[in-house]
Amino acid sequence: MTAQLRLETVAVRLDGQTIVSDISLELAAGEIGCLLGPSGCGKTTLLRAIAGFERPAAGEIHLRGHRVASPRTLLAPEQRRVGMVFQDLALFPHLSVGANIAFGMRGRSKKEIDERIGELLELVGLPELRDVHPHRLSGGQQQRIALARAMAPRPDLLLLDEPFSSQDTERREQLAREVGRILRQDGITALLVTHDQHEAFAMADHIGVMRDGRLLQWDSPYNLYHCPLSREVADFIGQGVLIQGRVLEEGRLETPLGVVAGDFSQPLPPGAAVDLLVRPDDIIHDDHSDNAGTVTEKVFRGEQYLYTLGLPNGTRVLCLAPSHHDHRIGERIGIRLDLDHLVIFPRKAADG
Amino acid sequence: MTAAALAPAPLPRPRVRPPSGWTLAAAAIALVIATPILTVLGFVLYPSTETWRHLADTVLADYIGNSLLLMLGVALGAGSIGITTAWLTSMYRFPGRRFFIWSLLLPLAMPAYIIAYTYTGMFEAAGPVQGWIREVFGLRYGDYWFPEIRSLGGAMAMFSLVLYPYVYLLARAAFLDQSVCALEASRTLGCGPWRSFFTVALPLARPAIVTGLSLALMETLADYGTVQYFGVSTFTTGIFRTWFGLGDSAAAAQLSGVLMTFVFALVLLERWSRRQARFHHATGRYRALPNIRLAPLTGWIAAIACFLPLFFGFLLPVGQLSAWALMTFDEMVNAGFYRLALNSFLLAGATALLALIPALVLGYGNRNHATPVLRFLTRLSGMGYAIPGTVIAIGVLIPFGALDNRIDAWMVGHFGFTTGLIFSGTVFILLFAYLVRFFTVSLNTVESGLGKIRPSMDDAARTMGHGGLEVLRRIHLPMMKGSLLTALIIVFVDVLKELPATLVLRPFNFNTLAVRAFELASDERLADSSTAAVAIVLVSIVPVVLLSRTIAQSRPGRRP
Numbered sequence: 001m002t003a004q005l006r007l008e009t010v011a012v013r014l015d016g017q018t019i020v021s022d023i024s025l026e027l028a029a030g031e032i033g034c035l036l037g038p039s040g041c042g043k044t045t046l047l048r049a050i051a052g053f054e055r056p057a058a059g060e061i062h063l064r065g066h067r068v069a070s071p072r073t074l075l076a077p078e079q080r081r082v083g084m085v086f087q088d089l090a091l092f093p094h095l096s097v098g099a100n101i102a103f104g105m106r107g108r109s110k111k112e113i114d115e116r117i118g119e120l121l122e123l124v125g126l127p128e129l130r131d132v133h134p135h136r137l138s139g140g141q142q143q144r145i146a147l148a149r150a151m152a153p154r155p156d157l158l159l160l161d162e163p164f165s166s167q168d169t170e171r172r173e174q175l176a177r178e179v180g181r182i183l184r185q186d187g188i189t190a191l192l193v194t195h196d197q198h199e200a201f202a203m204a205d206h207i208g209v210m211r212d213g214r215l216l217q218w219d220s221p222y223n224l225y226h227c228p229l230s231r232e233v234a235d236f237i238g239q240g241v242l243i244q245g246r247v248l249e250e251g252r253l254e255t256p257l258g259v260v261a262g263d264f265s266q267p268l269p270p271g272a273a274v275d276l277l278v279r280p281d282d283i284i285h286d287d288h289s290d291n292a293g294t295v296t297e298k299v300f301r302g303e304q305y306l307y308t309l310g311l312p313n314g315t316r317v318l319c320l321a322p323s324h325h326d327h328r329i330g331e332r333i334g335i336r337l338d339l340d341h342l343v344i345f346p347r348k349a350a351d352g
Numbered sequence: 353m354t355a356a357a358l359a360p361a362p363l364p365r366p367r368v369r370p371p372s373g374w375t376l377a378a379a380a381i382a383l384v385i386a387t388p389i390l391t392v393l394g395f396v397l398y399p400s401t402e403t404w405r406h407l408a409d410t411v412l413a414d415y416i417g418n419s420l421l422l423m424l425g426v427a428l429g430a431g432s433i434g435i436t437t438a439w440l441t442s443m444y445r446f447p448g449r450r451f452f453i454w455s456l457l458l459p460l461a462m463p464a465y466i467i468a469y470t471y472t473g474m475f476e477a478a479g480p481v482q483g484w485i486r487e488v489f490g491l492r493y494g495d496y497w498f499p500e501i502r503s504l505g506g507a508m509a510m511f512s513l514v515l516y517p518y519v520y521l522l523a524r525a526a527f528l529d530q531s532v533c534a535l536e537a538s539r540t541l542g543c544g545p546w547r548s549f550f551t552v553a554l555p556l557a558r559p560a561i562v563t564g565l566s567l568a569l570m571e572t573l574a575d576y577g578t579v580q581y582f583g584v585s586t587f588t589t590g591i592f593r594t595w596f597g598l599g600d601s602a603a604a605a606q607l608s609g610v611l612m613t614f615v616f617a618l619v620l621l622e623r624w625s626r627r628q629a630r631f632h633h634a635t636g637r638y639r640a641l642p643n644i645r646l647a648p649l650t651g652w653i654a655a656i657a658c659f660l661p662l663f664f665g666f667l668l669p670v671g672q673l674s675a676w677a678l679m680t681f682d683e684m685v686n687a688g689f690y691r692l693a694l695n696s697f698l699l700a701g702a703t704a705l706l707a708l709i710p711a712l713v714l715g716y717g718n719r720n721h722a723t724p725v726l727r728f729l730t731r732l733s734g735m736g737y738a739i740p741g742t743v744i745a746i747g748v749l750i751p752f753g754a755l756d757n758r759i760d761a762w763m764v765g766h767f768g769f770t771t772g773l774i775f776s777g778t779v780f781i782l783l784f785a786y787l788v789r790f791f792t793v794s795l796n797t798v799e800s801g802l803g804k805i806r807p808s809m810d811d812a813a814r815t816m817g818h819g820g821l822e823v824l825r826r827i828h829l830p831m832m833k834g835s836l837l838t839a840l841i842i843v844f845v846d847v848l849k850e851l852p853a854t855l856v857l858r859p860f861n862f863n864t865l866a867v868r869a870f871e872l873a874s875d876e877r878l879a880d881s882s883t884a885a886v887a888i889v890l891v892s893i894v895p896v897v898l899l900s901r902t903i904a905q906s907r908p909g910r911r912p
Contacts, residue, residue, distance in 0.1 A: 051815055077814040084815040090808035094830045103826075104816025153816060 002065040004029040004189040005050070005157050010059035012042070012049045019045040020213040023059070027157075027191060027206065032183060034192045034200040037210030037236075043193045044087075046210075047159050050191065051084050052077035064156050083155030087162045089146040091134040097121075097145050098130040104153040120148040123182055139166055140175065147179060151186060158183065158190040164199060176202035197237060209233050227265060231345050234277045242275035243315050244347065253342060256311045257283075257291045262340040277343035280306060280318040285325055289334035293317065295327050309335065375726055378717030381710040382729035388747025388788050389612075389735055395602065396609035403600040407607065411590060415607070419586045419614065422507060422579075423569050429512025430568045433661045434519025435561060439549065440658060442527040445643045446651035452658040454900035459665030460517045461892035463849045463866070465577025466885045468510045469873040470669040472581070473676070475501045502582045511572050513665035518571075519564035521899075526560030527553060562625035566618045573614055574740035576852035577870055587611040588742045588852060595856075601750060608743040619738050670889060676882035684883040693887060696864040699779070700847035703786040704794075704840045710787075711794035711839065715802050730795070737792035741785075741853035748785045749857070752776040782857045789853060790846045794839045801835025802828075838902075842895050848888055 003026040011021035020042035027033045035043040048054045050061055052068070052075060061069040063082065068075040083104070092100055101117045108116075121127045124144035134142060143163065150158055163179070164172040180203030183190050194200055200207050201221050208218040209232070217229050228234035231242070245255040247268050252261050255276060268274060285307075293309030296316065300323065307319045307327070319335055327333050440446070441453050475481050477493055486492065500506065530553060538548040554561075576588040587607060595604035646654055677684075714730050736744065752775040763771045775781055805828055813823045851866045858867065865884040872881035 051811070053811060053814075076819070077811070078817045078819055080815075081817075082815055084812065086808040086812055088806060088808050090806060090812040092809060092812075092827060092831075093804070103813070103818075106817055149812075150815070155815075159815075 003027060003062070004031070004064060005033075005191065006062040007046075007050075008060045008062070010046070010049065010061060011057045012045050012054050013057040014045065014054065018057070018213065020049075020210075021058070023215045025206075025208055025215065025218045027189060029189050030184070030187050031205045032180060032190045032192065032203055033206045033208065034194060034204035035208050035210055035215075036194060036197055036200045038195055041210040042213040043210050044161055047084075047161055047191065047193050050157070051082050051159055052080050081153070081156045082159060083150035083153065083157070084159040085146050085150045085161065085163045087165060089142050089163075089166075091142055091146055091149070093134055096131050096133055097126075097137070100134065100145060101149045101152045103149065116152055120152055123185065124148045140171065143167065143175065147182065151183075151188060154186075154188075156189065158188050160190060160192040162194055163192070164194070164196070172196060173198045173202050176200075179203060209236055211236070226341065226343075228277065228343060231275070234343060234345070238279060239318055240277055240279040240282075241315070241317050242345070243278055243311075243317060244313075245274050245276045245344070247272045247274060247344075253344070255337070256313050256315055257317075257335065257337045260337045260339055260342065262342045265341065265343045266345075268344065268346060273347040274344040275347050277345075278317055278337065278339075280320040282337060282339050283309075283317055283319040283335050284338045285319060285321040285333060286336045287334045289336040291336060292332045292334050293319070295329050295331050295333060298327070298329065307333075309333070374713075374717055375721055375723065378714050379726055379729055381713055382726070382733040385710065385733035385736070385788055385791055386729065387751060388744050388785070389732065389739060391750050392605055392608045392612060392743055392747045395605035396612070401600060401602045401606075403594065403598055403603040404606050407590070407594065407603055411585065412607075412610075414585050415587050415590045416610075418504060418579075418584055419573065419611075421504060422511070422572055422584070422586065425505070425508030426511040426515060426568060426572045427565050429508055430516040430519050431561065431565055433512060433516035434521075434564060435523050435554075435557075437516075437658050437661060438520045438523035438527055439553070440654045442524050443644060444651075444654060445645045446654040448655050448658070452655075452662065454897075455662055455666075456520055456658060457517045457896050457900050458662065458893070459514045460899075461889055461896045462514045462666055462669060463577070463851070463888060463892070464510055464514050464571070464575050465581060465851055465870060465873075466673070466889065467514055467665070467669045468507070468578040468581050469878055469881065470672050470885070471506070471510065472501050473878040474668075474672055475499075504582075504584050507578055507582050507584050510578055511568070511575070513661065515568035515571055516661060516665070518567045519561060522560040522564035522567075523557050526557035530556050559625040559628035562628075563622050566622040566625070570615060570618050570622075570738050573611065573618070574742075574852075576740070576742055576855070581870075581874065587614075588740055591742050591746065592852075592856075595746065601746070605746055605750065608740075608746050611740060611743060615738050615740070619735070670886075673882045673886050673889065676879040677886045680879050680883060684880055689883060692863055692865050692868050692884065695862065696848055696866070699782065699786070699864065700844040703783055703790065703847045704843040706783065707787055707791050707794035707843050708798070708836060708839060710791065711798040714795060715798040718799070719802050719807075734792045734795045736788045736790065739789070741789055741850055742856065744785050744789050745853040745856035748781055748788065749776055752781055752784075776857075778859055779862070782854065782859070785853045785857055786847050786850065789850070790843045793842045793846065797835050797839035797842070798832075801832045804835075805831050838895075838898060841898060845892050845895050848891055 005025075005027040007023050007025050010023045012019050023046060025033070035046060037043050045054060049056055049069065055071070055074050056069050057071060059070070060067055063080060067073065068080055092103065095103065098117050101120060102113050105113045105116060117130065118127070121130060124147060126141060126144060129137065129141065129145070134145070137145060143166075147160075147163070150160075160179075164175050167175060176199040183203075192200070192204060204221065206218060207221055207224055209216045209224065211232050217224060217233050219227075219229075224233060224237050228237060234240065234242070243255055243257070245253045245260075247270050248254050248259065249270050250267065251264060252259060253274070253276060260276075291311075293307075293311050295307055296310045297308035299306045303323055304320050305323050305325065305327075307321060309317050309319055311317060317335075325333075437452070437456050441449055441456070473479055475498075477498075482493075482498055485496065485498070489496070534552055534556065535548050538552040539545075543551055573587070576592065579586045580589050580592070587610065591604050591607045591611070594600055594607055645651075710733075714726075714733070717726055718730055739747075753773070756771075756773045756776050759774060760771050763769060809827055810823055813827050818826065848864075849866060851870055854864055854867050855870070858864070863871075865888055869881045869884035869888065872878075872884070
């Protein structure tokens with residue numbers, strides 16, 4: 001099957017500076033992808049290259065199997081059938097909501113346009129706003145109208161550039177879930193750009209973690225969290241700390257919290273110094289354990305406490321415990337590691 | 353065979369990069385418009401002539417002193433009126449507040465030279481007011497003291513009355529922009545309402561007030577009609593005298609250069625305070641000011657405080673002018689008057705339309721492919737508004753006069769006939785001077801219109817299948833319509849009111865409403881001058897009303 005979107009070793013340079021390089025990824029029809037990374041990592045530039053606003057300096061961009069961009073060829077944005085929701089939404093202030101949505105549907109019959117507008121307004125849950133002008137809409141409503149407008153011509157690919165950044169933090173995840181539902185309902189292939197992993201997890205089938213213009217890992221949300229391929233990904237996704245350890249033999253590791261056994265994420269010889277990724281839910285509070293940590297910080301989360309514990313060797317780890325286990329700061333509590341897949345990275349010589 | 357080979361091969365398209373010719377054209381336009389300014393600046397470095405040395409020894413100190421005093425007086429007068437009315441209308445509710453909010457802008461429609469001779473007509477010794485005083489108290493001229501209207505003090509009063517709206521406008525916007533939180537915080541920290549005003553509200557609004565004041569002072573420096581009529585020696589009257597009386601163009605240009613340094617100081621002050629204003633916008637969360645209802649007595653005092661500047665700055669002079677105009681209507685409104693009006697309107701309309709073209713070229717040039725050089729040239733070409741008409745007149749006469757003489761000499765040498773002054777002796781030079789002077793307005797309006805069309809809107813339209821021209825037609829044109837119209841109207845009215853450059857540059861036997869009004873007033877035919885003045889004031893009200901409507905629509909705290 002042909003991928004809806006395929007990037008082959010794409011690089012983009014702006015003003016003589018390489019912004020992104022060596023990006024390869026694929027998105028199948030109907031899937032929702034997400035480029036996740038801190039601001040300045042080049043994710044928006046990449047999105048603009050896919051839309052046709054920037055020319056790749058290297059590599060190729062394919063849409064539905066057609067090459068639309070390479071260093072020598074460039075199909076204009078208006079000919080790509082790629083929709084885009086902009087960070088500032090970019091609703092046209094002089095047009096009503098209906099006219100905004102109709103803007104991209106050229107060459108269709110009036111009836112068809114009318115029906116599509118009605119259908120989309122229904123889908124985004126704002127059927128009564130058809131004749132209203134954008135400045136009368138709330139932020140969330142503008143958001144959904146911008147989405148409907150971009151979806152109206154049934155683009156082959158819909159790009160969303162930080163579409164929720166203007167919203168309150170608490171609302172973003174909810175909006176992301178809602179948008180994900182709307183897109184799937186309409187069968188639209190979409191690529192989202194965000195710096196917020198909750199947004200990414202809430203709607204994406206595939207997430208690419210970007211850092212400094214490179215794509216570190218293009219994978220499912222589950223794999224990114226549980227099988228990060230690099231320290232940067234492990235660091236960026238979810239909470240967790242890296243604790244030092246030493247390989248005893250394949251599948252066994254010595255750590256400050258005792259010996260743990262499980263599958264290695266990569267084969268390393270006995271004696272190798274490694275860092276082991278430990279998530280807060282990997283550390284179980286157990287009064288019978290031989291290992292203990294000193295509570296240095298605690299955050300009440302309702303059903304759980306998130307404890308920060310200091311180990312004897314100075315390492316700090318995070319531990320989630322049911323909230324009826326209420327311990328004071330300074331108290332030593334027993335903990336044990338509960339892991340069967342060991343995400344390890346070889347420690348560089350300089351780290352000791 | 354790959355899918356790509358089966359598909360219709362996408363056309364290789366060059367990247368949409370507008371021709372660099374655009375940048376070149378924009379730069380050329382900016383340079384041409386900046387020529388007069390650069391000419392005068394060049395003369396500052398010119399070796400001094402005898403006349404200049406003479407001027408420096410005799411009257412220069414006078415010019416500087418009078419100009420500084422005038423500026424000080426206007427700053428105090430326009431500042432106190434503007435700040436008081438702005439504070440009252442933005443903080444309190446009192447009888448007539450909604451009316452005052454827009455009507456306080458009306459004095460902007462009154463050119464200073466017109467209010468000057470209207471007041472002279474009313475308050476001079478032979479005028480109705482002093483006549484009434486003499487009659488009531490049985491006094492004779494010389495028995496009592498009455499302020500002399502045609503004086504430096506009178507000029508300060510006139511300028512304050514018609515220029516305070518600049519301060520009012522910007523101070524009010526700043527007060528409204530302040531969140532009530534800052535004021536309430538000050539109250540909880542133990543400051544009373546008066547102390548809160550002086551320690552919080554006023555300092556927060558200071559950048560805006562300084563901006564308003566510097567605009568008012570630029571107008572003060574630019575004025576020729578008022579100070580000439582009142583016999584106050586300032587730079588503009590000095591430049592006229594040097595140019596026409598002494599016939600020394602170099603010295604006049606050097607005087608213009610000195611005046612320009614004053615103007616540049618004000619421009620820098622304005623720019624700086626605008627930058628400051630950005631930092632003074634502290635709170636993200638906005639809550640409108642509470643609009644405290646004043647008790648009846650204080651409410652009426654506030655209403656009177658707002659009514660006085662409106663009355664003296666607009667209602668009274670308009671009333672007097674109308675009375676005169678009715679008296680002289682049959683005599684003055686004849687074919688000659690219509691010809692004057694036609695001249696004025698044609699000049700104003702032509703300039704307004706003409707100014708749009710370079711404004712659009714520069715506006716798009718900076719929007720689509722800005723370079724630091726282009727931005728600098730654009731700013732330079734947009735300096736005209738700050739520069740007095742007298743100075744601009746000299747700045748265009750010198751280069752075009754030289755060009756005309758060259759052309760004439762060449763034609764005489766090669767073809768044996770003289771062309772005369774084909775640029776500097778015709779309406780062309782007048783149009784060009786207006787363009788230089790008022791280009792700022794067109795440029796700023798076009799740029800602010802373009803600023804509303806965010807680049808993402810272009811991009812959005814293109815992702816929805818629209819090519820470049822269509823984006824212009826369906827997005828830019830409808831969104832720019834209002835701005836373009838505003839630019840047309842403001843430039844139109846500014847040209848209509850313009851006096852000094854027109855006086856210097858108009859072709860022989862060519863008159864406009866403003867020049868005619870000034871000439872008649874200078875001949876002490878005040879009543880006769882009123883028809884032209886009324887026509888100017890009436891048309892000038894249009895942009896003021898537009899301005900007040902824009903303000904009413906753009907409430908802070910409301911998202912566009």
